[in-house]
Amino acid sequence: MSHSKLAGIFNKDEKKVDWHDKALWFVRHKRDLSVHQVKGWEELRNLGHGIKAHTLSHLDVYLEQFEANALKNGVQVHWAANGDEHNQIVHSILKADNAKKVVKSKSMLTEECHLNPFLEANDIEVIDTDLGERIVQLAKEKPSHIVLPAIHKNKLEVDELFQEHLGTEPCDGDPQYLTGEARKHLREKFIHADAAITGVNFAIAENGGFVVCTNEGNADMGAHLAPIHIACMGVEKIIPKQEHLGVFLRLLARSATGQPITTYSSHFRKPGKGVKMHIVIVDNGRSKQLSRPDFRASLHCIRCGACMNTCPIYRRSGGHSYDATIPGPIGSILSPGKDLTKYSTLPFASTLCGSCSDVCPVKIDIHTQLYKWRQIIGKETPQPFIKKKSMAAMGKIFSKPSLYGKVGAVARWALRTLPKSLINAWPNIWGKTRDLPVGPKKSFDQWYKERENNKKTDQK
Amino acid sequence: MKVGLFIPCYINQLYPQVGKATLELLEKLKVEVVYPSGQTCCGQPMANSGFENESEGACINFVNNFKDFDYIVTPSGSCAYHVKKHYNIIQQTDDVIKVRKNVYELCDFILNVLKIKNLGASFPYKVGVHKSCHGLRGLRLGSSSELVIEPYSYIEELLKEVEGIELMPLDRSDECCGFGGTFAVTEDVVSAKMGKDKIQDHLRNGVEVITATDVSCLMHLEGLITRNKQPLQVRHIAEILNSTI
């Protein structure tokens, strides 16, 4: 379904839209307060952008350096060309040790590869341990935001969901009680887990270490208790040096939630005693995106979610309206690279207001890329006949001044003369919610010409 | 200094009063203004819809009409931005480069080229400024709320000099109004919701007149205001700066 259709469905409940909009605007506001305390914020953004651009242009070198160092550290490294390979690798690691119960901290990559259903089909229990992700998992939904996966759900819905799945008492959505119960439930899962899967926020080439950021400590709980730790990362997560963390950790936390630092920035390097540590490095379309100069910078993304919080469309259409793993502005420039036809409406789910590009901590020119995807979609995907024809007609009218004058006069006449009811009822989507301006008698053009003529006669 | 006036297609056809105000204002400031009669549209509607190639004729027509002027001034941030940013699709002749460099949004031109601030206008109303996105984040007519830089706003600098005007601060200083060209039609539900929310922000803050550098945003907002019979008016910034009430 197109973005606009799904957005229309979300907008059936205006109160919910208002609540969703305000909740996310609040996060954007917190981000503003927090970044305005950093004097060199724009300089940090430049650095973040520069480091990412440099790394991506030497991606092979840094990935191999990372692999060599990780191996030295006693970590096993696996390479996956696509989602299927990734899932199979993870499964084979688990199978080798007969691991049946898995706890997983947040990882958009495993969402992208559809790891959970794959493991479940192989008789392995996967529990998402990030509270928001656990909520959507229980509801059998997808995350609607990359940092706040359950932002589309209010506390009353969570209350009901927990009653059904965790056997909690009705509590009128008391957040303290609900998180307390979730904590109990998850502790059980942590204690009995055979393996922990985590994502990776940053992988450091020079020492083979990696960093996982969470606010709930759930990645640590999983990785420190289970005998197997599998960390899954996209190739673009690599950074050259440890010291670069000083740039990215600051950018990430402030942009994501307005915190000066994420509560847990956990550094992993070597497996503990008796623990096996694996890293799965995944391409899944990323090198293809890297090969497109106009869209390369989309791989800079550090998944802070700020472009979603700021996007006036995202806030009013909900994450599910994008029908993609990564929603919002960044999702709209990543998804068409995966399936142009399926995601052809996403680059149009924007007014090109540019707020996403200004908020992005690594300065991805998101709105420019949206515009560029539009051009590709216009050329390469089947377009409605009417749209194609009207664009060609417009092109002609605007390149011929004489034609343009005539068409304009007819339109003005119609707006001025025809009854409002008729104008607004005409297959006119504009008129569903908005009136059209009253057509003036004269265009500016006519008025100007008359004025010039009068001037000439005056002079005579 | 010879200035060519560009009046965007929808202003020409639907809001001629904005074109008149722009012309009168520039003439008041003793600028030699000419309105080339062969002009049509900058090409933006096709380009933003994904049909950049269909807009080439419009781009060439634009350049042909304006290549002989020192400056091109237009009461639209969006069109000026389009010429500057997206006229890379036609061959970059000297004329094209010159036109792209010298095209200015009206306020930008008055403040930064003419270097005039006080235009002798008066407008005794409570005014809310809608910072149209292409002007704000494209032409950088002001600092956007996302960036950590010294705050500035060309529009407000000019409006502050208008006698009797009261500028009302908004809760969300620069959120998009939801027009977005064909977005207003292809994503009509979200577009209308954005506009409605924007209008509420102005109403909550006691605004009587909404102004902007772009008529397109105002047309969208006015359409909603008229339909919902709300106590608000819209005026293009040229109309306020040219006003002596």
Ligand code: SF4
């Ligand atoms: S594109 Fe930029 S703002 Fe959006 S999630 Fe990625 S890093 Fe954050």
